[in-house]
Structure formats: C-alpha cells, structure tokens
Amino acid sequence: MLDRKFILENADAVKLNCKNRNVTADVDRFIALETERREGQRRLEELNQEANATAKKVGKCTTPEERSATIELGKKLREQISQLASVLKNTEVEVDLLQRSIPNMAHPDAPVGDDDTANTACGYGKTPLPKFDFTPLDHVELAKGLDLIDFEGGARVAGAGFYFLKNEAVLLELALQQYAVSFLMKRGFIPASTPDLAKNEILQGTGYIPRGNETQIYSIENTDLSLVATAEITLGGLLAGRVIDAEELPLKFCGTSHCFRTEAGAAGRASRGLYRVHQFTKIEMFAFTLPEHSEAMHSELLSMEREIFDNLGLPYRVVDTATGDLGGPAYRKFDLEAWMPGRGDYGEVTSTSNCTDYQARRLNARYKIKDERGTHFLHTLNGTAIAVSRALVAIMENYQRADGSIVVPEVLRPCVGCDLIERKK
C-alpha cells in the first residue's frame, strides 16, 4: 500500500494514477476519514497523557479522600478513552480498507492505457520464429501422440484444470527446474524450496486476497492457511515484520514451489491444455533491495528471464505492461511472451514486477542503515524464472517435428537424458 501521508500530500497524482490504472478507489473518502482519524488520535493521546498522570498520582496521595478522588478521576478518564478508542478503531478499519484499495504509483515510462491492448512490445528474443513445412500441432495434440500428459486422468482425480505429466514430460519438468535453479544460483540467487501453504496474513501482505468470490486462492477449511499461488508469497513473507541491515542487501532468492490458482472467471479465455491450469510448478525470483537499487534489479530480473528463454531456444517478445493491466502492487511490469505455434500467437510465460515499497509496507519489511536512526521500507521485486506448465507448452510446440516428435532443447538434454521425444514403437 501507499504511505498515508503521501496520499494526503499528493491527492491529485494519486487520483490520476487510479484513473490510469483503471482502478476505482475512493481517494476523497480516504482523505476525509484519515484526517478525522488523525484528529481523533491526537485527542486520544491527550486523554492518555492525562490518565497516565492521574494514575501516577494515586501512589503519592497522602489522605484517603485525595486518593479516592484521584481514582474517581482516573475512572472517568478511562471511560472517555475507551469510548473514543472504539470510535477510532472503526475509522481505522475503514481507512485501512480504503488505503489497501489504492494501487501503487506507476513508473512514468509505463504505457498508459486501460487494459492489455495498450501493452507495448519492447524487445524480442534471440531465437527466430520457427518455420514449419507442415501444419504445426498444438501441445495438447502433441502430448496425446507421445503420451506426455493425461488431462482425463487429472480431471477424474481432481477435476478439470488438473493433469498428470507422464513419461518424458516428467523429465522435462525436472530438467527445467534443475536448469533454472542452477542458472540462477551461479548468478547469486539463493535457492529456496518454499512452503506450498501460507498464512492468510502473508497472502494479504503480498497483495493477494485469500477469500471472496473473485479470489484466485484456494483456502484450507478450518485454518487460516491457503495454498500459495506463487513462491512470491512465501519469499515476500520471509521478511514480513522484520528489520534487516542495509549491508545485507540486495537479497536475491530463487524459490521453487507448486502454484495453485482457482482461475475463477477465466473460463472462455485462451485456456486449452496446459496454458491455464489449477496447479503447476514454478521457479520464482524474488529480490529485496534498497530503494535506489530497485530499478537496476528490475532490469537484472528481466535479463535473467531473457537469458533463460534465449538459452532454451524459444522465440519471445518482451512486453511493457500498460498502467491498466499492472494490478495493485506493481510499479512497473515486464512480461515475456513466448511464441506458441499451436495457437499462432504469443502467450505469456514470465512476468517480472518492481513493487517498490508497496508490498513491503503491507508486509512491514524494513531495513536499517548502520549508525543512522530509524528504519525504511525495502523495495521488493519478483520475476518468473520458469513456470513449468507454460514453458512446456512453448517447448513442445516450437520444437515439434513433422512426425509428431519433439526435439529436446539442448540445455535440457543432460538432465532429460535424450535428444528427441518420439512415439514408442
């Protein structure tokens, strides 16, 4: 969330930003309530001061009359305090809700527009688009021929949107993870295998809404736990409520987790096969930085993604996400969209966001500079290294051959153990 004082002092910019981001947030009501809350808070502190002074006096009273009169005064003050405090608490709850509904400010260079049609392509990968002298199949058909994915089995066991990977697809999944983790480890990222469940307060801190009609999140009945939608949640939560030394920054993690998404309201969108599923495995990058370093870190995360997909030999374009498509926490966001011959279009395979201090403020993740007073909010960034399901779509479709076999990308061969996935005789 944004800093309250910042919103009060920059009301017009905040309102314009809401409009650009296509977010409805009642900034005016926030300002009115927050002003009221501050006033009330001040009065409460005055009353507290009086009550504290009164309580201290009791011990020093010399006569019983003086003593009981002082106690009476203390009682009255406490009554006033509890009355005011309960009013203030209600205001606080509403102010907090409004504050959370206001999105992060957007990078001045982010394209302005209402939705993803305003996104702009700002780069392409090294691999050229494949040229087929046959009609390419999509990954669902390819998988069928090679017995790589069992969608029917997944549906029987867990419902539509679940699947079994089989045979070489399992090796590909392992190889992709192995490749991404060792790639990032060599570049200073700390590998972490993270919990697949997290407390709802952590979900909220990272900007996810655990319950409600529109939620993307599966929650566990009778607990305050949810299945994570990404390791961004667990890695961001790692520093929630903590203060770390500035010398330790930047902190770069690559976390592996399973990701669970209800995909509520996503029916009808491009969602065939593995593209939009309820569960997948993902290697996620996450960084904590000083404010002045977050833009450079954002470039670094993007270049990690580009290198990985270049090394996998997959054609892609880089998309600069428009303000209306940024979501709540991102200051700026770049997506990699890989070419997917089966649908004859690009499809999102990674996404990297600079959330500046927006996420950290919610999480209360701070840093401290040695020998300086006070603390400051960290900047947080995240980026997909490999989302296995979507990477599989791109690999299968780009590396297919006329006979329905699939060439294994060179960098994955050591781990997969073969060059070609072909129909069993």
Place this chain on the structure above:
RNA sequence: GGAGAGGUGGCAGAGUGGUCGAAUGCGCGGGUUUGCUAAACCCGUGAGCUCGUAAGGGUUCCGCAGGUUCAAAUCCUGUCCUCUCCGCCA
C-alpha cells in the same frame, strides 16, 4: 497427539501490580589516556506515530489478541511460536 518449560532491547539475561521503555553484562558509537594497537575509564546507544525550525515534548509497543485495574512486562483468558520428554510417522 500427550506432558512439561519458556517467549523481555542487536545478543545474553534480570524484573511478579505504581518509583519500568525496562537492572546488569556483552556488542556497537563517541571520548579520555596512549610510540601504535590493546587494556582501563567516562559518555551515549530500540522502534512506530505525533507536536516542534531545533533542542526537546507527548503517545504506543516486553510473541500476538482480548480482559481485570485509577495503574499491567508483572494478574486472567485465548492464540501463535520455540525447547525438552513420550507417542506416532515419511
């Protein structure tokens, strides 16, 4: 899952109703002393919000959330976490 013990400042560790934002030690910062370093000694040293140009003041915070009381680190309830022992288990 059962039985105990405990969660206090950067760390260790006192504190069982008012004089406690909290002893003491370590660490850290500054200073005195001093060929240099060390030692010794002295001073300082948590965070949030808020008022103030500042100096400084107010307020909140002793895992978290409630409760009792004029007054809570201290008493009560719930909850989370950690440790030890037992049971179960990959």
